Structure formats: structure tokens, C-alpha cells
């Protein structure tokens with residue numbers, strides 16, 4: 298179980314997160330939606346302390362790391378229980394696909410090279426990239442690179458995978474293959490927190506939806522409740538805008554076709 | 555005046571015997587300078603308190619003055635310091651027993667450190683921060699992430715500059731002859747004055763330096779292809 302308690306974060310004197318509380322149960326998929334600049338990325342980065350929160354604490358399983366007192370060692374333990382998938386993939390460019398996946402298995406989890414290779418191959422199978430095992434990142438499409446990013450996270454068998462807009466750097470025709478992989482691992486019962494702008498995907502894959510605006514959770518609940526019956530004005534407005542944009546996109550597309 | 559071409563060949567062979575010392579005066583400072591450069595880079599990137607301004611001063615001063623000055627300052631200044639310390643601590647040790655070569659190597663190592671730190675820093679900054687974060691996000695320590703992910707790429711990116719500095723230092727090593735080191739240039743001077751054929755001797759020396767430089771450039775090109783192989787998808 299993952300629990301965030303009163304997470305606050307300021308950059309300088311600009312408050313970006315204003316006290317976030319969130320509980321994610323084992324095996325749950327939680328999607329975070331919200332307008333640009335609402336603090337979604339910052340929240341995700343506070344969970345693994347890539348950004349140290351100004352206030353609050355992060356609890357995963359038996360360990361609790363607090364914003365101010367969290368030591369290097371505690372943060373390292375926390376990070377070993379989490380993994381992250383980045384918008385820009387952030388693959389290790391000087392390593393092949395399989396080496397990218399093996400890196401954490403060897404350096405962090407101290408597996409032997411052979412064991413790591415075997416585990417990595419199994420995970421590459423899951424994301425459909427066994428054929429690219431010995432390719433370098435520059436040789437892959439964006440969608441393939443992101444699937445490696447997911448494999449790298451998945452291989453470590455973390456308590457939770459944090460995904461920050463995993464498809465928003467991709468060309469539209471490559472989005473599908475990545476979402477499909479994420480959906481498949483969601484069905485395996487891997488706990489995930491996903492920041493995404495793909496509303497219909499979020500509806501489809503999530504057990505729980507969090508809507509954020511201006512550093513706060515405005516509304517949260519099951520997809521059915523949030524999408525069909527949002528209570529807050531800000532949530533309604535956000536979905537209206539998203540729908541309108543999607544509509545414009547569609548009518549543009551149909552006029553092109 | 556006639557140029558004595560056969561003498562150039564004789565001089566070439568004679569001067570060439572001094573190559574090992576030139577290699578030592580080139581490579582030792584570069585190796586030590588590389589280590590200094592890494593240290594300075596870490597201090598500057600991490601903004602280590604207390605050492606940060608010292609590191610900046612070091613780089614600024616040594617890059618802002620000719621290598622010849624570093625050799626002279628160390629050669630003249632260091633013995634004074636040693637002798638002062640010897641008196642204070644009642645050592646029997648005397649600065650005159652230190653070989654001059656050691657001063658040269660010290661001075662040029664400091665020079666190299668300043669240049670290396672700039673090159674290494676540029677290389678590290680050229681590796682995108684995202685990869686470091688990715689490494690840390692899977693539980694690698696900052697040190698592991700730097701050593702395994704950032705550093706290899708930084709070196710690959712810096713390689714052309716590192717090879718340039720090698721050639722630069724190959725040429726710079728010639729100033730060691732000022733403090734009577736018998737490296738290529740020192741040897742040239744001896745050959746020249748013993749035979750009173752200065753131009754011929756220096757033509758020979760120039761040819762040797764040129765040849766060494768061309769070889770270095772060729773080796774660089776090969777090395778570069780090898781370490782950046784990941785950018786071309788594994789094709790050497």
C-alpha cells in the first residue's frame with residue numbers, strides 16, 4: 298500500500314503542491330488528470346523523492362520517509378520499491394535494450410548477469426521487444442523506446458510504477474502500442490500511478506481517478522463517478538474543454554479525410 | 555648558407571632517442587590532470603561548500619596563464635616551501651635532492667587538471683539530466699548513476715577534446731627544455747649546438763612532432779568511432 302500524507306512542495310515561494318493526501322491500494326491503478334501546471338509531475342516526482350517535498354511524508358509498505366528528515370538511505374530504500382516511466386523515455390543511450398533492462402537488476406538488485414539476462418528477456422517478451430534486445434535506443438521508434446522504459450521499470454518488480462505522461466511525446470500512431478502494453482500490465486495486478494491526458498484510456502484502465510488543479514486534489518473517485526457525475530465545477534469545466542478539443546481534433550481529421 | 559639535408563636525417567635519429575622522456579612529460583600530467591579534473595568537476599557541479607571558489611580560482615588562474623609560468627613558479631617556488639618546512643620540522647631533507655623532472659610533472663599536471671576539468675564538465679553537462687534521474691529512480695546511488703550512466707557518455711562526448719588536449723600537451727612538453735630536460739626539444743638543442751647546425755636540427759624536431767601529431771589524430775579517429783558506437787546503433 299502507498300500512502301501520501303499532506304505532501305506540499307514549493308519552488309522558491311511559489312507553492313505547487315498544497316497538501317496532497319492519497320492512498321493507493323496494492324494492485325490498484327490510479328490515474329491523475331488535471332490541467333497543465335496543476336502539479337501532476339511534481340507530485341509523481343515527490344513520491345520517489347526525485348523532488349524532495351517541502352512538507353509531508355510518503356509511506357510505502359513498511360517504510361515511511363518524511364520530507365525533512367528523510368535520509369539518503371531511506372530515500373534509496375524508497376526508490377528501490379518504486380520505478381518510474383518518463384515522458385521522454387530517458388533510456389540509457391550507451392546501453393542496448395536488454396542492457397537497459399538489466400542495469401537495475403544487476404546494480405541495484407545484485408542479480409548475477411545470467412539471472413538478469415533471463416529476467417530481462419522475460420520482461421522484453423511482455424512488451425513485445427525480444428527481437429530488439431540488442432538494438433541501441435537510437436535505432437528504435439518512440440513507441441518502442443517507451444516500451445523499453447516500461448520494461449526497465451517492470452523488471453524490478455516494484456511495489457508501484459509511476460508513469461508521467463508515458464505517451465505524450467509520441468506520434469499519434471504510436472500511442473496505441475504503448476497504451477496497450479500499460480493496459481496489459483495493469484491487468485497483471487501491478488500497482489500503478491499514471492499521469493495522463495488520455496481520458497478514454499484513463500477511464501478504461503483505472504480503478505481510481507484523481508483530478509488535480511492548482512496543486513490540490515479537487516475531486517477523486519471511481520472512473521464512473523468522476524467521468525459521469527463530477528461534482529466540482531472545475532472538474533466539469535476540465536472535461537468539457539477536453540471533449541471540445543477532442544471534438545475539434547476529430548472534425549479536423551474528418552475534414553482532412 | 556646551405557641546408558645540410560643528410561644531417562637532418564642524422565639529427566632525426568639522434569633526437570628521436572629522447573622520445574621516451576617527451577612521452578612521460580606528456581602522459582603523466584594528462585593522467586594526473588584527468589584525476590584532478592574529475593575532482594574539480596565534482597566540486598564545481600555539486601557546488602561543494604568551501605572548495606567551490608577555490609576550484610573556480612584554480613581553473614581560472616591556470617587557464618589564464620601560460621604553462622611555462624606554471625613550470626617556473628613551481629620550479630622556483632616549491633623548493634623554497636620545502637626548505638622552509640624542512641627547517642620548521644627539522645627534516646634532514648633538502649629540496650636540491652628532488653629531481654627537476656618532478657617539478658615539471660607537478661606543474662604540468664596542475665595545468666592539465668585545469669583544462670581537463672573544463673572538458674569533463676562540458677561532457678557531463680552534455681549528458682541529459684533525465685538519464686541520471688532514470689538511474690536514480692530505480693534505486694541507484696548518485697555515485698553509481700554517475701559512474702555507470704553519465705560518465706561513460708561524458709567521456710565519449712569529450713573524446714575529441716581530450717585528444718586535442720593530448721596533442722596540445724605533446725607540444726607543450728617542449729617547454730620543459732627551459733629547465734634543462736632532455737626531451738625532444740632539449741635533445742634538439744644539444745644536437746644543434748654540438749654540430750652548430752641549428753636549422754637542420756629544428757627541422758628534424760619539427761618533423762618528429764608533426765609525425766607524432768598525425769599518429770595521434772589517426773588513433774583519435776579510431777577511438778572515437780569505438781566509444782560512440784551506440785550513436786550509430788552498434789556499427790563500428
Ligand SMILES: Nc1ncnc2c1ncn2[C@@H]1O[C@H](COP(=O)(O)OP(=O)(O)OP(=O)(O)O)[C@@H](O)[C@H]1O
Pocket residue numbers: 308313331332333334335336337338339340
Ligand atoms: N524545478 C522547478 N522549478 C520551479 N518551478 C517548477 C519546477 N518544476 C515545476 N515547476 C512549476 O510547478 C508547477 C507545476 O508543474 P508540474 O510540472 O508539476 O505540472 P503538470 O501538472 O505536470 O503540468 P503538465 O500537464 O504541463 O505536465 C508549474 O507552475 C511549474 O512551472
Ligand SMILES: [Mg+2]
Pocket residue numbers: 337338339462
Ligand atoms: Mg507534467
